[in-house]
Amino acid sequence: MKRKLAREDWADAALEALCEGGVAAIAVEPLAAKLGTTKGSFYWHFANRSALVEAAVRRWAEQDTEALITLLDGISDPERRLRELFTLVFGGKDDERVELALLAHAGDPVIGPLLADVTARRVDFIVRCFREMGRPETEARHRGLLAYTAFIGLIQARRASGGTLLPATERPGYLEFLRGIITG
Amino acid sequence: MKRKLAREDWADAALEALCEGGVAAIAVEPLAAKLGTTKGSFYWHFANRSALVEAAVRRWAEQDTEALITLLDGISDPERRLRELFTLVFGGKDDERVELALLAHAGDPVIGPLLADVTARRVDFIVRCFREMGRPETEARHRGLLAYTAFIGLIQARRASGGTLLPATERPGYLEFLRGIITG
DNA sequence: CCGCCTCCGTACGGTGCCGTATGGTTTTCC
DNA sequence: GGAAAACCATACGGCACCGTACGGAGGCGG
Numbered sequence: 231m232k233r234k235l236a237r238e239d240w241a242d243a244a245l246e247a248l249c250e251g252g253v254a255a256i257a258v259e260p261l262a263a264k265l266g267t268t269k270g271s272f273y274w275h276f277a278n279r280s281a282l283v284e285a286a287v288r289r290w291a292e293q294d295t296e297a298l299i300t301l302l303d304g305i306s307d308p309e310r311r312l313r314e315l316f317t318l319v320f321g322g323k324d325d326e327r328v329e330l331a332l333l334a335h336a337g338d339p340v341i342g343p344l345l346a347d348v349t350a351r352r353v354d355f356i357v358r359c360f361r362e363m364g365r366p367e368t369e370a371r372h373r374g375l376l377a378y379t380a381f382i383g384l385i386q387a388r389r390a391s392g393g394t395l396l397p398a399t400e401r402p403g404y405l406e407f408l409r410g411i412i413t414g
Numbered sequence: 415m416k417r418k419l420a421r422e423d424w425a426d427a428a429l430e431a432l433c434e435g436g437v438a439a440i441a442v443e444p445l446a447a448k449l450g451t452t453k454g455s456f457y458w459h460f461a462n463r464s465a466l467v468e469a470a471v472r473r474w475a476e477q478d479t480e481a482l483i484t485l486l487d488g489i490s491d492p493e494r495r496l497r498e499l500f501t502l503v504f505g506g507k508d509d510e511r512v513e514l515a516l517l518a519h520a521g522d523p524v525i526g527p528l529l530a531d532v533t534a535r536r537v538d539f540i541v542r543c544f545r546e547m548g549r550p551e552t553e554a555r556h557r558g559l560l561a562y563t564a565f566i567g568l569i570q571a572r573r574a575s576g577g578t579l580l581p582a583t584e585r586p587g588y589l590e591f592l593r594g595i596i597t598g
Numbered sequence: 599c600c601g602c603c604t605c606c607g608t609a610c611g612g613t614g615c616c617g618t619a620t621g622g623t624t625t626t627c628c
Numbered sequence: 629g630g631a632a633a634a635c636c637a638t639a640c641g642g643c644a645c646c647g648t649a650c651g652g653a654g655g656c657g658g
Contacts, residue, residue, distance in 0.1 A: 252519075252521070254438070257644085257645065257646090258645075258646070258647090259644080259645060259646080260644090260645090267606070267607085268606070268607055268608075269606095269607090269608095269646090269647085270605085270606045270607050270608075271605070271606050271607085272606095273647070273648080274604085274605060274606070275605090278646080278647075279645095279646070279647090330520075333518070333570055333574055334436075334517070334518030334519070335436075335518070336514075336573045336574045336576075337435075337436070337573075342576065343576075345574050346574065346575050346576040346578070349571060349574045349575045349579065350575055350578065350579075353571075353575075353579065368584075368587065369591075371584075372587070372588055372591040372592075375568075375571075375579070375580065375588065376564060376591075376592065376595070378567070378571060379563075379564055379567030379568045379570070379571050380560060380563055380564050380567055381567065382566075382567035382570050382571055382574075383562070383563030383564055383565065383566035383567025383568070383570065384559075384563045384567070386517055386563070386566050386567065386570060387533060387537075387559075387562060387563050387566055389520045389521075390517055390520045390529050390530065390533045390566075391530050391533045391534055391537075392520075392526065392527075392530040394530070394534070395533065395534075395537065395559070396559065400552075400555075403552065403556070404556055404559065407553075407556040407560075408556075408560065411560065411595060441614085441615065441616090442615075442616070442617090443614075443615060443616080444614090444615090451636070451637085452636070452637055452638075453616090453617085453636095453637090453638095454635085454636045454637050454638075455635070455636050455637085456636095457617070457618080458634080458635060458636070459635090462616080462617070463615095463616070463617090
């Protein structure tokens with residue numbers, strides 16, 4: 231058996247490690263150990279460590295935002311589209327961990343630019359929804375920004391509080407409140 | 415001259431480094447160099463590196479939230495109190511950098527608990543304002559949470575976008591929008 | 599069957615940091 | 629002014645990781 235390792239295997243392992251221990255956990259030697267191989271393999275597929283984190287981030291961006299956006303763009307009614315985004319993003323699997331880990335290293339020279347792209351694309355997407363719902367331009371921008379920052383802030387604050395901030399039972403209530411207040 | 419160094423000098427230098435390069439930048443040897451001294455000094459004042467980051471975080475918590483809270487608690491009218499908080503926190507010096515650096519390492523065993531305390535105290539403070547304004551309990555909690563997360567999310571997203579997200583000219587407008595929508 | 603290209607193992611040197619050991623220097627206080 | 633205590637410099641060992649060098653194994657076309 232013993233499938234050979236490919237670039238993607240390393241990238242996936244890097245994302246996994248990223249969830250566990252942050253960007254610092256994307257380290258060649260530990261990853262090699264976890265994959266049951268050695269550095270020799272790694273440095274054949276990648277030039278260096280930076281290339282790996284770049285590949286990992288790109289993979290995440292592809293799967294977790296581009297795919298989602300193209301999926302949601304299939305919904306023509308902007309209100310339904312937005313509603314769908316809400317439920318997907320809050321109710322879904324909590325892969326917020328990659329999110330948080332990357333946000334944490336926005337200053338990193340390789341993560342920074344990629345993250346900036348993703349952030350811009352996401353906010354644009356939300357703003358577009360409000361625009362298509364007929365809101366005037368600046369209001370659409372404001373509401374879009376609020377929606378996104380409320381999301382980012384929530385996952386961030388929940389983590390910062392150790393999870394005590396919004397217990398599971400109060401979550402649906404708050405989300406309803408949020409939806410109401412944001413969509414006006 | 416040549417003042418001797420005290421614990422506080424190290425803690426301040428640590429906070430400074432924290433702003434520049436994140437928690438990883440709180441490293442003994444580089445800090446010693448920047449302070450013009452050596453590790454010998456450090457390990458006399460502190461048991462190890464963890465003790466330093468703890469001291470730094472405590473100092474920050476003291477200056478940047480406890481002091482602010484006791485200051486604002488001098489204002490009896492909750493609405494004015496909240497308004498004051500808004501302007502202080504958004505318009506003021508952008509020491510959000512410490513904020514962001516710490517948020518980034520909420521998982522750290524020494525930072526985590528301290529950060530959880532600070533987060534809880536802040537949200538409680540805001541929620542209390544809404545409560546004293548006569549809002550029913552759950553609504554007060556919701557609005558308080560939204561206010562805090564919108565703040566955290568905004569500084570986070572601005573950083574993540576490289577600063578392009580909310581240009582300075584649009585800032586006042588958005589803040590007005592925010593204030594309006596949050597206080598209902 | 600042979601040489602080649604892909605892929606990986608091993609071994610090495612280098613770096614940046616942590617923490618300890620130990621002795622020297624300054625301050626304090628009697 | 630001299631001992632004790634506070635404070636700091638230097639030197640060392642250790643660890644975790646990066647990146648390179650190089651030498652194989654295995655498949656594949658000729």
